[in-house]
Amino acid sequence: MSRVRNSSKIVVSLKRVIGILGKNNKLKIGSSIFLALLVIGYISPYINRLRLGDKRPDALAVGRRWEQPSVKFPLGTDDYGRDIFGMLLIGTMYSLSIGLLAGAIATLIAVTIGFISGYKGGITDHVLRTFTDTLMVVPLWPIYMVIATYTRKLPLETVAILLGIFSWPGAARVIRAQVLSLRERAFVKLAKLNMLNDLEIVFTELLPNVAPYIAIGFINSAMGAIFAETGLRLIGIGPPLLPTLGYLLSITIGVGMLSVRPYVVAAVVAVLSLIFVSLNLINIGLEEEFNPRLKKVTGL
Amino acid sequence: MEKGTILEVKNLKVYYKTIAGDAKVVDDVTFSVYHGEIFGIAGESGCGKSTLVEGVYRIVKPPGYIAGGEVLFEGVDLLKLSEEEMRDIRWKKMAYIPQGAMSSLNPVLRVEEQMIDAILDHSNISKEEALEIAKKSLSELGLPEVVLRMYPHELSGGMKQRVIIATAYALRPDLIIADEPVTALDVVSTREVLQTLRELRDKYGATVMLVAHDMAVHAEIDDRLAVMYAGKVIEIGSVTDIFYDPLHPYTKGLIDSIPSIAKKKLIRGIPGIAPSPLNWPSGCRFHPRCPYARDICKAEEPELKEVKPDHLVACHLYGGD
Amino acid sequence: MKPLQKYLLKRVAAYIVTLYGAVTAVFFLFRLIPGNPIEAFIGQIMATQFTQAELARKLVEQYKAEFGLEGDLFTQYVNYMRQLLRGNFGVSLYGFPRSAQELIFQSLPWTIGLLGLSAVISWFFGVVLGALTAWKRESKVGAVLAGLAIVFSQIPYYIIAVTLVLVFSYMLGWLPATGAYDPSLSPGLNIQFILSVIKYGLLPALSLVLTQAFGWFLSTRYLTISLLGEDFLVYAEAKGIKQSRLFRRYVFRNILLPQTTGLGISLGFMIGGQIVLETIFAYPGMGYLFSRALGMLDYNLISGILILQSFVVLTANLILDLVYPLIDPRVKYHE
Numbered sequence: 001m002s003r004v005r006n007s008s009k010i011v012v013s014l015k016r017v018i019g020i021l022g023k024n025n026k027l028k029i030g031s032s033i034f035l036a037l038l039v040i041g042y043i044s045p046y047i048n049r050l051r052l053g054d055k056r057p058d059a060l061a062v063g064r065r066w067e068q069p070s071v072k073f074p075l076g077t078d079d080y081g082r083d084i085f086g087m088l089l090i091g092t093m094y095s096l097s098i099g100l101l102a103g104a105i106a107t108l109i110a111v112t113i114g115f116i117s118g119y120k121g122g123i124t125d126h127v128l129r130t131f132t133d134t135l136m137v138v139p140l141w142p143i144y145m146v147i148a149t150y151t152r153k154l155p156l157e158t159v160a161i162l163l164g165i166f167s168w169p170g171a172a173r174v175i176r177a178q179v180l181s182l183r184e185r186a187f188v189k190l191a192k193l194n195m196l197n198d199l200e201i202v203f204t205e206l207l208p209n210v211a212p213y214i215a216i217g218f219i220n221s222a223m224g225a226i227f228a229e230t231g232l233r234l235i236g237i238g239p240p241l242l243p244t245l246g247y248l249l250s251i252t253i254g255v256g257m258l259s260v261r262p263y264v265v266a267a268v269v270a271v272l273s274l275i276f277v278s279l280n281l282i283n284i285g286l287e288e289e290f291n292p293r294l295k296k297v298t299g300l
Numbered sequence: 301m302e303k304g305t306i307l308e309v310k311n312l313k314v315y316y317k318t319i320a321g322d323a324k325v326v327d328d329v330t331f332s333v334y335h336g337e338i339f340g341i342a343g344e345s346g347c348g349k350s351t352l353v354e355g356v357y358r359i360v361k362p363p364g365y366i367a368g369g370e371v372l373f374e375g376v377d378l379l380k381l382s383e384e385e386m387r388d389i390r391w392k393k394m395a396y397i398p399q400g401a402m403s404s405l406n407p408v409l410r411v412e413e414q415m416i417d418a419i420l421d422h423s424n425i426s427k428e429e430a431l432e433i434a435k436k437s438l439s440e441l442g443l444p445e446v447v448l449r450m451y452p453h454e455l456s457g458g459m460k461q462r463v464i465i466a467t468a469y470a471l472r473p474d475l476i477i478a479d480e481p482v483t484a485l486d487v488v489s490t491r492e493v494l495q496t497l498r499e500l501r502d503k504y505g506a507t508v509m510l511v512a513h514d515m516a517v518h519a520e521i522d523d524r525l526a527v528m529y530a531g532k533v534i535e536i537g538s539v540t541d542i543f544y545d546p547l548h549p550y551t552k553g554l555i556d557s558i559p560s561i562a563k564k565k566l567i568r569g570i571p572g573i574a575p576s577p578l579n580w581p582s583g584c585r586f587h588p589r590c591p592y593a594r595d596i597c598k599a600e601e602p603e604l605k606e607v608k609p610d611h612l613v614a615c616h617l618y619g620g621d
Numbered sequence: 622m623k624p625l626q627k628y629l630l631k632r633v634a635a636y637i638v639t640l641y642g643a644v645t646a647v648f649f650l651f652r653l654i655p656g657n658p659i660e661a662f663i664g665q666i667m668a669t670q671f672t673q674a675e676l677a678r679k680l681v682e683q684y685k686a687e688f689g690l691e692g693d694l695f696t697q698y699v700n701y702m703r704q705l706l707r708g709n710f711g712v713s714l715y716g717f718p719r720s721a722q723e724l725i726f727q728s729l730p731w732t733i734g735l736l737g738l739s740a741v742i743s744w745f746f747g748v749v750l751g752a753l754t755a756w757k758r759e760s761k762v763g764a765v766l767a768g769l770a771i772v773f774s775q776i777p778y779y780i781i782a783v784t785l786v787l788v789f790s791y792m793l794g795w796l797p798a799t800g801a802y803d804p805s806l807s808p809g810l811n812i813q814f815i816l817s818v819i820k821y822g823l824l825p826a827l828s829l830v831l832t833q834a835f836g837w838f839l840s841t842r843y844l845t846i847s848l849l850g851e852d853f854l855v856y857a858e859a860k861g862i863k864q865s866r867l868f869r870r871y872v873f874r875n876i877l878l879p880q881t882t883g884l885g886i887s888l889g890f891m892i893g894g895q896i897v898l899e900t901i902f903a904y905p906g907m908g909y910l911f912s913r914a915l916g917m918l919d920y921n922l923i924s925g926i927l928i929l930q931s932f933v934v935l936t937a938n939l940i941l942d943l944v945y946p947l948i949d950p951r952v953k954y955h956e
Contacts, residue, residue, distance in 0.1 A: 391863030
């Protein structure tokens with residue numbers, strides 16, 4: 001089998017994937033919402049520049065304190081004069097970035113360890129598996145909490161890396177299980193007979209079949225990271241300078257804000273809900289596509 | 301309705317809804333089964349045999365649906381009954397042995413529970429009595445009593461199949477429909493199962509409708525059989541008629557492809573591939589693969605006609621030209 | 622029963638190894654974080670009481686001994702393990718001079734009560750409804766619930782909690798926003814107290830139940846649906862069995878196994894408490910305790926809670942592993 005055939009095989013599977021993506025309702029709705037959020041998030045600095053000039057929305061006194069909602073400040077300002085709406089916009093970008101980055105890191109680690117563990121087997125597998133299992137039991141996010149509490153300035157990338165590192169064991173297990181079951185299948189043995197080396201087998205035969213689990217694992221990790229960062233930030237644990245949605249949420253449920261403008265919470269809740277719902281839709285859509293029996297659900 | 305007919309299928313249509321339109325898997329099938337006979341349904345995989353019996357037994361699952369026709373069982377049209385009425389008939393009057401008995405048993409229940417639950421739900425028999433019946437049925441099939449307390453995964457394929465047959469016959473139904481009962485079994489188990497079916501007919505007067513793609517099985521125990529192709533019945537006759545005097549070219553092809561120890565012969569396959577139910581060929585559906593095809597075969601669908609006593613065939617080679 | 626013994630041995634050995642690994646990991650992970658909590662603590666005391674350096678130094682030494690922080694890391698480790706085997710987590714900084722285990726066991730009932738109850742209630746409703754509505758294939762209720770489930774099962778419970786507090790505490794004023802019981806009452810086994818506990822626990826529990834129940838609903842629904850295509854179900858229907866028996870013995874029994882295991886595992890994890898939930902509601906459970914401990918770098922309390930959680934999770938897993946073959950006839954003890 002020539003290498004040309006292998007690469008065209010990958011192209012074919014990619015095309016098939018894109019074809020599938022177009023048909024499933026859940027995938028379409030979920031991806032659209034998420035994409036919209038992503039776009040809004042990433043162009044938000046520009047939007048804010050139009051609205052506020054050079055000032056960041058979370059800069060103190062970017063507006064007057066306790067401004068009523070107006071055209072300039074659609075969600076008003078808080079008792080420090082910060083622009084809530086602007087913070088909502090860039091908060092989306094920050095939270096999504098953390099999620100995606102953490103998801104990518106977690107997935108990378110999970111795939112590497114899962115594949116090595118599942119494919120090599122033997123002692124390597126045993127050691128890696130015990131390692132993974134131990135990490136699943138000992139929660140690692142307290143470390144994140146401590147680091148976040150005791151270091152003043154944590155950049156977004158570090159936060160994402162930490163969250164990613166702490167969430168890979170789950171996905172690694174799933175991937176390992178898949179690789180393990182695929183390894184014994186006929187087409188892998190065929191590839192071996194065709195003198196493909198291990199790396200080639202991994203990329204051309206195994207990866208396409210494990211891909212759905214990797215994708216679902218990625219989304220789970222991303223959701224988990226956003227969940228963790230937002231939740232912890234809500235109770236005040238997290239790097240103080242990152243203006244994520246979690247931070248915004250903590251501002252809007254402060255007693256002052258809650259009694260003066262309770263509806264502002266609704267806006268933040270809405271955006272956060274959209275993030276999770278859209279990701280979940282994508283997740284479920286992917287699961288339905290790769291396990292077609294689930295599609296028999298009537299109604300949705 | 302003729303005397304002695306237990307089942308009469310008239311113009312039965314079972315279609316499957318697909319994105320590409322309706323797949324006409326069973327397309328206007330008509331035949332009769334007489335009391336106390338073993339009636340076979342033969343044909344290649346994918347010709348609609350299994351769907352046919354699912355339609356008769358009314359267990360067609362979506363996206364399949366019954367698109368028309370009548371199924372007269374002892375004079376009553378099953379297709380017009382309500383679910384409750386149908387459930388009443390099931391197992392007491394008419395039993396079903398599914399394809400793939402291996403996976404037909406509930407893995408988390410013991411054999412005895414699965415054998416008697418049908419009995420319990422269909423009568424007022426007490427649990428102890430039902431267990432007795434189950435024990436007796438098992439022994440009739442050569443299975444020891446200890447099987448009752450076992451779980452399905454502890455039994456071999458042949459044993460599971462016999463448990464299923466025993467369960468089917470526990471309430472002494474008038475008609476037993478068996479879908480590929482011996483396909484996955486070894487030779488010894490096959491023989492035992494076929495022997496059992498024969499006994500059911502001889503000793504208890506049951507009628508058996510047997511679906512199988514293996515012609516040798518049909519030759520072994522059928523009294524009469526129908527041959528299906530592409531969703532339609534193309535020949536019906538007694539087992540001797542079909543095997544010694546096959547009329548339809550397809551039937552001839554099927555029989556020619558049976559290897560024989562007795563005679564050395566050239567085994568012929570049937571050229572071409574089976575057509576798709578989404579796009580049956582026009583006219584006589586066999587015409588693309590038929591060595592005797594003529595112009596009329598492409599244009600017109602032949603009717604199932606009685607060409608010799610009790611021997612029907614749907615082919616333009618016979619009857620009236 | 623040779624293979625059984627072999628399996629048991631292997632499994633228990635793995636359990637012990639993992640437990641040991643977890644305990645060691647917990648120990649080292651926190652000690653390696655820079656910062657000396659004792660000094661900070663002492664510093665606080667000094668600021669209010671003592672100003673003599675000599676006295677302060679003696680105090681630091683004394684406390685170090687008390688808190689097991691004297692000697693190098695390795696010595697600390699050995700002492701720590703030794704104490705652990707006696708069930709002693711050490712003295713707590715946060716609740717000084719009380720011991721860590723005292724604080725833990727005081728907070729445990731609140732966590733188990735709130736989280737445990739919510740978990741079980743969610744599980745029950747989610748699983749039963751999920752199976753039933755999936756069983757009746759054309760169920761409209763099922764489709765609606767499934768739609769809601771997709772939305773609610775993954776929205777973080779704290780967002781729902783915030784919304785609930787907004788509506789029921791601030792806007793309607795029906796339910797309290799913080800605390801586990803009316804502060805004017807003292808704990809006791811009387812009706813007043815119990816009612817108060819229920820009233821205060823309603824919002825936190827609701828936030829949890831809404832997300833978890835929908836989660837169980839969805840997973841059960843998918844499980845049931847994949848079951849519907851199985852051969853044995855078709856055959857059972859062909860036998861003309863009553864619908865109720867069909868559901869109970871053929872469908873429900875089959876989904877009960879994985880779902881019960883899932884419940885067991887999730888119950889194991891909830892021992893550590895839910896930090897965010899308990900902090901939002903100032904609910905005096907393990908999670909709340911944990912966040913306070915973290916804030917002070919109270920090693921003993923932190924590691925105590927983590928070790929307890931690791932222990933419970935691993936033991937729950939072990940029990941499930943050993944018991945599962947007894948309930949699922951298909952699974953045999955093997956490796």
